[in-house]
Amino acid sequence: MATRRVRGDPVENRRALGDIGNIASLPGAEEAGKLNRPLTRNFRAQLLENANKKDVAKKQEGVRAVQRKARAVVVVKPPQTHEVIVISPDTNEVAKAKKNVTYSSVLTARSKAASKALDIDSADKDNDLAAVEYVEDMYSFYKEVENESKPQMYMQTQTEINEKMRSILVDWLVDVHVKFDLSPETLYLTINIVDRFLSLKPVPRRELQLVGVSALLIASKYEEIWPPQVNDLVYVTDNSYQSKQILVMEKTILGNLEWYLTVPTQYVFLARFVKAAVPDPEMESMVHFLAELGLMHYDALKFCPSMLAASAVYAARCFLSKTPAWTETLTFHTGYSEHELMDCSKLLAFIHSRVGESKLRAVFKKYSKAERCAVALVSSPAKSPLLSSSASCSLEKS
Structure with a gap:
């Protein structure tokens, strides 16, 4: 019958410590009343000593070089004189040269044009993450391209689902979003992905929730630091789908959207x-x-x-x-x-x-x-x- 080991036994602990780190327990360690250190330690000591000698030699050579430069005779050549011909520039060209056009000045002029509008970015001028210098142009660009990723009205192409079913799906996704404590960006991107996919491909009624949970997985991977695991998503669907089905639908959605996920929601x-x-x-x-x-x-x-x-x-x-x-x-x-x-x-x-x-x-x-x-x-x-x-x-x- 095997003897049962008890965790925390002092004898066992002492043996483990001796095996791992007690050098005195090594064979030959007690000879001549001193430890028998490995040769690698002596070799490392030699390397350190050689490195120190090289550093001292470099410092001494640097001091000697400075001293040589200090004793050197500095010869200063007189500046050569050249005849300078002054050409009077055009007045307009001078005005253009003096005017320092920067991105900040453009924003300032734009702000002056909207004199009645408050400067909502003044508190963030020292915050690099706020991108104050570029934020207006960023949102101008967002407005230019937002219709490219805007879902179309698609219910006329769907034969098995209707508006009520979509509302039920979105309501469920909001509930799941809250339970996983995901970011707001994830929710809006999820609904965007669902609507864009449904506007491209008819979906059977039994797969509508599968589309929603797969879109949530995609959006979470894009927006979250720690997205939900696939098994967690299987659980929230009450095991209506398997992990493989969610991953296959994820691939299908990304293929139909051509991996276009960076959109202004x-x-x-x-x-x-x-x-x-x-x-x-x-x-x-x-x-x-x-x-x-x-x-x-x-x-x-x-x-x-x-x-x-x-x-x-x-x-x-x-x-x-x-x-x-x-x-x-x-x-x-x-x-x-x-x-x-x-x-x-x-x-x-x-x-x-x-x-x-x-x-x-x-x-x-x-x-x-x-x-x-x-x-x-x-x-x-x-x-x-x-x-x-x-x-x-x-x-x-x-």
Whole structure:
């Protein structure tokens, strides 16, 4: 019968220490009353001694070189004189040469042109990550290319799914997104991938959730430092799909989208437009609440991401009775007037008015918590221009 070893036995510990690091236990270590050190240590000592000798020699040679230079006679040649012919430059050329045109000066001139708009980047001028010198041009570029990655209206090409099924899928994805504590960028990119894929390829009803969970995997790999594992995603689908099915669908989606994932989603514009609104925590939460409600509604796909983001800001300001509802600063940074946002804002207001009656509660529960100022519990003001009876009726019929 084998003897059972007890962890922490002092005898065992002493034996282990002797085997690993107690040099005195090595054979021949006690000869002549001193340790028997390996030859490699003597060799290393010789190398260090030789290196020190070389360093001393280099330092001495450097001192001697400095001394030689100090004793050297310095001969200074007189400067040669040349006849200089002065040509009077053209006045316009002188003016152009004196004018130092920099990128910052262009931004300054642009800011002066919008004198009534607040400088929302002044607090970040020393923050390199804010890219203050380039941020305006970045967002001009985003607005130029946003329609290239904008999903098309695709339900007419889908034979087995409808708008309600899409809303159920988005509601489930929001819930999963909260459980995994993922970044907002991941959620918006996930919905963008789903809609772009569905606009390119008909999907059977049984594979709709598979498309959603695979899109979440792709977006998480793109945006997150630690994306969810495939087995975790299998678990949240209640084992409706296997790991291999998710990976195959991931490859299918990427192939159809031609790996085009760097797109300006609605969240890209939200980050800028919310900053231009100079918000308080309640207003910022209300903006994101309305934007995520818009993600669930299929009709919102007819609007471009920048307009949806600007409309969410405008609607939030109306609901919270901010005056004025739209400012010169917001007009300048969003590129939209109050009149241009009215149709999209009325759609968001209509969706908001029906959120209490809906059975899809993921977004409502998310924004009912105190950490998000419980903005889902804030009712829309009855006198809001976005809730006129004519507007609500027209949206309900559409």
